[in-house]
Amino acid sequence: MMKGTHCRLLALLIGAGAGLMSPSSVFSQESVVVRAKLVQGDLPTDPTAAAWNTLPVTEFPLSPQVHWQKRIQQVTVKSVKVRAVHNNKQIAFLLEYADPTQDPADAAALEFMVGDKKAHFAHGQPMGQVEGGPVNIWYWRNDTPGAADMTAKGFGTLKKEAQQDVQAKAVWKPEKTKINYKVRKIALRKDAKGEPMKDAKTGDPIVDEETSVVEEEVTGVWRIVFVRALTTTDAQDAQFQTGTFPNIAFAVWDGKKLESGDFKESGSQKAVSSWWYFNAEPPMDYSVYLYGLVAVVLAAGVEFVIIRKVKKGQPA
Amino acid sequence: MKSSSLALKGGILLGAIFLFLKLILPLFTAPLPMSLIWLYLFLTTIGIIVYGTLSGESTEALLGPIFRFLSGEGIEGTTKMARLAVLVLFPLLVGWQTYSGFVPSSQPPSENRTIHPAPPGEFVGLSNPVPNTPDNVMMGKGLYFAYCMPCHGPKFNGNGPASDGFNPQPANFSDPTTIAMLQESYLFWRIKKGGVGLSVEGHPWKSAMPRWEVELSDDQIWKIIMAEYAGAGQKPRTWE
Amino acid sequence: MEHRNSHPREMRRSERVWAYAALLVMLVLVLAAPLGLAMAQEAPAGAAVEYRDVPGIGSRNLIWIVAQQHLLLAGFVLGVPIFAWVCEIVGVRTKDPRYDKLAKEFTKLLTSAYATTALFGGILLFLLIGLYPKLMNYLTDVFFPSFLVYSALFLLETATLYLYWYGWDAMQGRKKGMHLFLGFLLNVFALFIMIVPNSWATFQTSPVVITESSMWAKAWAATWNPTWWPLNVHRLIANVVLGGFLCGAYAGLKYLMTTSQEERVHYDWMGYVGNFIGVFGMLPLPFAGYWLMREVYQYNQQMGITLMGGFLSWLFILQAMLIGILFLGANYYFWLGIMYRIPGSEPKYRRPILIMLVILLVCLGIWMTPHSLVASLEEARKMGGTHHPLLGVFGVMSAKMTVANLMILVTFMSFIMYWRAGKQETAAWAKAAKAVMGVILGLAAIVIVVLGVWGYFVPAITRIDKFSTTQVLIVLFVLLTVTPLTGLLMKSAKTTTEMVWGVMPARAGYALVLNAVMVILLMTLMGYARSSSRVHWHIYGVMQDTSPYAYSPALGYAAAFMSLNTFLFCLMVAFIFWVASLGGEKKPQQKETRVPVVGAGPVPVVRQ
Incomplete structure (x- = not known):
């Protein structure tokens, strides 16, 4: 490993190459924000509505949940594509992800911080040195119509709110789609002749491990739409002002039933993301053009004065 | 001219x-x-x-x-x-x-996250009580692969199979500017108290690092620290 | 003779100073009026009050401003006598009356600044007693004997200063030796006046365990705390730097404003001396700062991490920027000096200057590259975190130490180049000496870079104890060998092109002013860092800050205060300069004539 460090610095010195050795995400998309466009009229509440196709999409990778003790190391859903749209009254999110099986216990959720206090993305669990706030979770499950509007502040505190404000609608289609994800690859180190190499001291075979990216074709896509008013009267809800950057996180469960009778993923065993951003496009404020125009005029004025000065007192 | x-x-x-x-x-x-x-x-x-x-x-x-x-x-x-x-x-x-x-920006605000905030007093200056023997390093590596590898990767470079969903990404131990800059006691704090144990400037609400004191004994944590330095080819910072 | 008729004028000047002081007191009283209100609402008499607050501005902010102003003024008041005295000695040794005149002009600035410093000290004390009684009780308990010592020192310093200033002309000639001794005493008292309060401040940062014993033993033990001497040395050098650059700025402003060629010559030269002293102090300053940081780390690593790796680490990036501009400004002034004061030197020096400039800028670029970068989340995602895989390497101490040392070397080379410009060595061994110097410089630079790169592959402790120290020693070695060698060379050199004074362009004056502002900003910045490193403690680990202000202000907020403090201090300094200039205004033409004076002393300059 020390060699890697040396190489790295050597690369620095010759000014090239080091970047190739740094880890990077499988997902090359650049955005970290779910951008909700502002539209006039009704929002597309149907997951298959054509209107969704015109909206910008942001893809977020998911990882197995690691905070609860009953964690798993592999999850079915590797990433989720998100679109959003609002009409200044309501907001709609579309989640889209590959899941090869349609199961009654398939589920997905959005999570937001509530109020001014920062909340931990794992159900707003308490933080050591920072006083955190609660989170608002919008939960959809295939065998339950609609969505659950939930609140949590710490593990084991998740509960349905008294006032339910979120609607959801989902559709599964057997579409073909390609997914990329990282896997741990284990290989025996071989010498030039192809013989497995052995550790000089212990005599054990030397095992190389690395993370590699694999591509897979999956048949089956879930599309889920969540709809809620931008602001509600419920103090337990996240409230959205246009133009701001609230945090958003995602979770997905593959509810496939295993032969043992357990679900493949349920409860704390799920695919999650940590916090990203969400932004509801603010209505156009035309005074911005005015400011721009004033700046043009001012700049032209300053330019005029400078040139006059330059013309008058041409420096030697 | x-x-x-x-x-x-x-x-x-x-x-x-x-x-x-x-x-x-x-x-x-x-x-x-x-x-x-x-x-x-x-x-x-x-x-x-x-x-x-x-x-x-x-x-x-x-x-x-x-x-x-x-x-x-x-x-x-x-x-x-x-x-x-x-x-x-x-x-x-x-x-x-x-x-x-x-015009309203569609870019989220920049983040000045402090990567290495100061640890609480009780974690300052602790030394690793576990002797640095090949056996202990081996045991540490076993624990590392069971608990840490999914995120921090089999090559200790932060590129584990489960590293993508999290922002900030898991630390890359083979980078000479991460654990090589820190004492073992600092790692002990980070592992034991996890992301949620960070102070405000470390943005604890963002880190996915679990609070391992719930599941691992101090002894196991010290062994993992040893394994991380050994596996990443780094040496802990010392003062004496 | 001046000393006869100068007396009434001096009286008037000091009266003005006191009128100015009275004005400030009134201003403070007006500001402090709400304070009385706050105190009136206090708990019943007899109950121990821990904190009082000032509505609006807040007690901490008020202390912040007053303490910073006091400290900056004090830095000036302690830094100026050091080189006023050195200038006086140089004047006696070289028999060049310019130096004596310069020393006197500096000392003139001192008298009005001294009163203001004391005034702010007094205000600070009253505010501390009023606003932080719990803390002040504790400190008084520990340090009462040193309060007494401090008061005594103050009396001595005041007496010496006034004797030094008012006796300047009276003690020319045969009594010059006595005047020099007064200057020496002045500096000794000034040093102690600085290091006694330093012990109070450093005790707050790094308190030592105090066992119950006699009053004096307790104070003595608390005084010798781990960061006391590092801070003493750091502040002493920094005060010289501040004094030098402030006098440079004074000369620069005067240079820009005057129309008389004679004065232009004088202030051009004065600006050169000020800049020279500032640079001279700046070269060892980073080492002193490094020592202080090291002691902080050793005293308490948590505090060290808060400063260097935690939320205060951003300050060190700002510091790099300010120091970088300071180094650039000082070098720029040297280079302008070569180009303008030595006619016909441009073709010869353009290329070396370009090389030095590029090295300085590359070093500065590395120094200013933070470890974790300011990046939008999207940029961070593309980089794979806020560490850049390539440039993140620049973010650690090994790189910073290396470029800081290189910048010091380059600045030193600028100075040597300036020194040698326009002169032709005559010594037979000149060629060999120049070759040796070239080899020393080249080798030093190479070794510093090699150690810097190697520093990544050794344990931190080896880097800090061996490599960094070696780098510093190498730079010091270069300074201590090349300077005397050049001095010897120049002694026998013949001047081929005479220096022309008073022909510098206006931008040289602005560069001097800019340097002074940078130094002040740096002091406000690092003062904030030093205070904030205690986080929520009044006395680290001993007495917790339980006031509503027990949090570290955000960096943006702090930066606003630093700028405010810098602005206020600049205003005050401008005022002091103006007050100091009032005395001379009524004089008619300032023609200098040299009147021989009985005795073997230097020739004084007398204005008629």
């Missing part, structure tokens, strides 16, 4: 550095954030001004062409057109900047 070249050379230098940082460097490594590119351009500009104003003659060589260009005296042809273009474009550029300054 020396007198006209300094301003031109300066402009070309600035452009070349910008292109290098923005377009050529990313071919070899990760792209630079704009804040850094501006910083380097700012330094270059200072350099051009300092060098250009060293003597009366060089000041003329630097500013003279600029002034002559602006005043429009004694220039013609394409230069004249260029002058006109600059004079028209400048106010428009200012207007555009103002507009984009006022």
